[in-house]
Amino acid sequence: MLHHLRYLDLASNNFSFSSIPSEFGNLFRLEVLFLSSTGLTGQVPSSFSNLSRLTKLSLDHNELTGTLEPISKLTTLDFLRLSFLKISYPFDLNLFSSLKSLLVLDFSGNSISPDSLSSDSGILLNLQKLDLSGCGITQFPNFLKNLHNLERINLSNNNISGKVPEWLWKLPRLSALALVNNSFTGFEGPFPNPPHSLKSLSAWNNSFTGNIPLSICNRSSLDLLDLSYNKFTGSIPPCLSNFQSSLIAVNLRKNNLEGNLPDMCYDGALLRTLDVGYNRLTGKLARSLLNCSRLRFLSVDNNRIKDTFPFWLKALPYLQALTLRSNEFYGPISPSDQGSFAFPELRILEIAYNNFSGSLPPDYFVNWKASSLDEDGRLYMEDNSSALYVYQDTIDLQYKGLKMEQAKILTSYSTIDFSGNRLEGPIPESIGLLKKLIALNLSNNAFTGHIPLSLANVTELESLDLSNNQLSGTIPKELEKLSFLSYISVAHNQLKGEIPQGTQITSQPRSSLEGNAELCGFPLKGSCFRTIAPPMQQQEQDKGEEVLNWKAVAIGYGPGLLLGLLLGQVMASYRPEWLIKITGLYKFRNR
Structure with a gap:
């Protein structure tokens, strides 16, 4: 029966046999064969040349050795993937000169003979998609100039230096080009x-180097422009906002660009990603960004932009990630009407190391998306339209005490970083509504009051940094419930009492707890038996205050939220005489 088989997909298996069985050559009618990531070793059997009807073949991510000559006889192939075969010798692409029907070739991660790259011979003339990334190439492949049907080229992750040849831009059907991670200096x-x-x-x-020329804007069909991590100078071309532009992603991160951020959007703009971080931009944020109604990812971090917090961006219905880190933004980050933050889809907010000031109202985090996220596993921005190259957004994160650059950010990821500002007052108890929050960094501010008990409800929290503030009271024992919490720092505050002995807290280094004169217990050296514990009545009263605050949030969550929050705050802060008398009477009657 297998003699009639046309399609066979055995990819990503772990077979008991190590080499490709020669019996595959008996499947005369086979048209599609996928053997990717199966741990196969050895040579391609000569019987493969019998598969005269085979149009698609994938042998990538195996450890094949020896000659690939049997494959060169499969003249009907239009798709061939041989990436990461761990071939121990430089491969000569001229071997595939007989594959006249081949449209797609993925040979990434293998070593290629330099002679076959410089050849002017007419090999692979009908090729449409070519992936030679990670092949150790040191010179621009000269044979490409004859491939007039080429649409997509990936030469990323090689060692090509010098200038991009002028003839490359004369390929009439070129639609996607990836030159990522090489040493090109110009054109x-x-x-x-x-x-x-x-x-x-x-x-x-x-x-x-040099300026980004205006000529790049003359291509209204351009969807993706990524010139990040280079040495471009001058200003950002305002023509990128051409009303005919179809740009979805513009990434100019880590260059030496200067001047103001130009008006990037007209009505109907399709832009979803704009990343101009790590440049020398000045002035204010362009209000024309409001015309980018589909914008999801906006990063202007590490520039010299001087402006107030852009509350006006909440009009963007899809904005999910906003990073303003390390600029000269100033003023409050709470709305002037003291209402909730109300960005409908915001999940990542990085505003660290600016000059933001003021306090946060109790309901500040009520309408944040981090209270409920779809765990669909999608990335914030992923463009794989070129098939041979995938673009992904990148963001700087202060995570678990380390600064890192991270790509492949899932839409289920949520983080808040307000560190390095001049924020004051209590941390809003409504922080407890952000159940999907992964990382929270409020360090290096002037926050006062107690650590909110409501943090125990942020069950996905992995990283918590409250260091270098003026927080008082004890470390809530309830934080022991956060099973994913692997990093916590409360260093250099005014905390007191015994450190909760849960695994999440006691496993931290001493440096995460030091700088609190009245804090005691393991892992600090001080013993709690040498300190005078506060009176039991005061302990109960302190705890009662925090519970009352959080209950006010919980009760008020809904139509009467603001009233509940305010009432809770008033009752907790002032402890009116009638409340103290009632509490005391209750205790007396229940002795």
């Missing part, structure tokens, strides 16, 4: 005047 001739078919240009992490 032969003037900056490229790419074909109108070009939709994706990614050249990040090279050494390109």
Whole structure:
């Protein structure tokens, strides 16, 4: 029966046999064969040449050795994936000269003979998609100039230096080009005047210099422009906001660009990602960003922008990530009407190391998306339209005490970083509503009051940094319930009492707890038996205050939220005489 088989997909298995069985060559009618990531070793059997009807073959991520000559006889192939075969010798692409029907070739992660790259011979003339990323290439493949059907090229993660050849832009069907992570310094001739078919240009992490020329804006079909991690200078071309533009993602991160952020959007703009972090931009945020109604990811971190907090961006219905880190923003981060924050989809807010000041109202976190997230596993911004190259957004995170750059950020990820500002007053108890929050950093501010008991409800929390504030009271024992909490720092506050002996807290280094003169217990050296504990009545009263605060939030959550919050705050702060008398009478009668 297998003699009639046309489609066979055995990818991602762990077979008991190590080499490719020669019996595969008896499947004469086979048209599709996928053997990716199966742990196969050895040579491709000569019987493979019998598969005269095979159109698609995938052998990637195995450890095949020896000659690939049997594959070169499969003249009907239009798709061939041989990436990461761990071939121990440089492969000669001329071996595939007989594959006249081949449209897609993925040979990434293998070593290629330099002679086959410089050849002008007419190999692979009908090829449409070519992936030679991670092949150790040191020179630009000259044979590409004859491949006039090429649409998508990936030369990323090689060691190519010098200039991009001018003839590359004359390929009439070129739609996606990835030159990522090489050592290019410029272009032969003037900056490229790419074909109108070009939709994706990614050249990040090279050494390109000079201005970003206006000619790049003449291609209204361009969807993705990623020139990040280079040495471009001058200003951002205002023509990127061309009303005919179809740009979805613009990434100019980590260059040496100056001037103001230009008006990037007209009505109907399709832009979803704008990243201009780590430049030298000044002035204010362009209010025209409101025209980018589909914007999801906005990063202007590490510039010199001087402006107030952009509350007006809450009009963007899809904005999920906003990072203003390390600029000169100033003023309050709570609305002037003292209402809730009310960004409908915001999940990541990074505003660390600015000059923000003021206090946060009790209901500040009520309408945050982090209270309920769809765990669909999607990325914030992922464009794989080129098939051979995937673009992903990148963000700087202060996470678990470390500063890191992270890509592949899931939409279920939620983080807040207000560190390094001049924020004061109590931490809003409504923080407890953010049940999906992964990381919270409020360090290096002037927050006062107690650590909110409501943090025990943030059950997904992994990283908590409250260090270098003026927090008082005890460390809530309820934090022991946070089973995912692997990093916590409350250093350099005014905390007192015994450190809760739960695993999450006692497993932290001493540096995470030091700088609190009246804090005692393991892992600090001080013994709690040498300190004078506060009177039992005061302990109960302190705890009662915090519970009352949180209950006010819980009771008021809904139509009467604001009233409940305010009432809770008043009752907790002032402890009116009638409440103290009633409490005392209750205790007396129940002795």
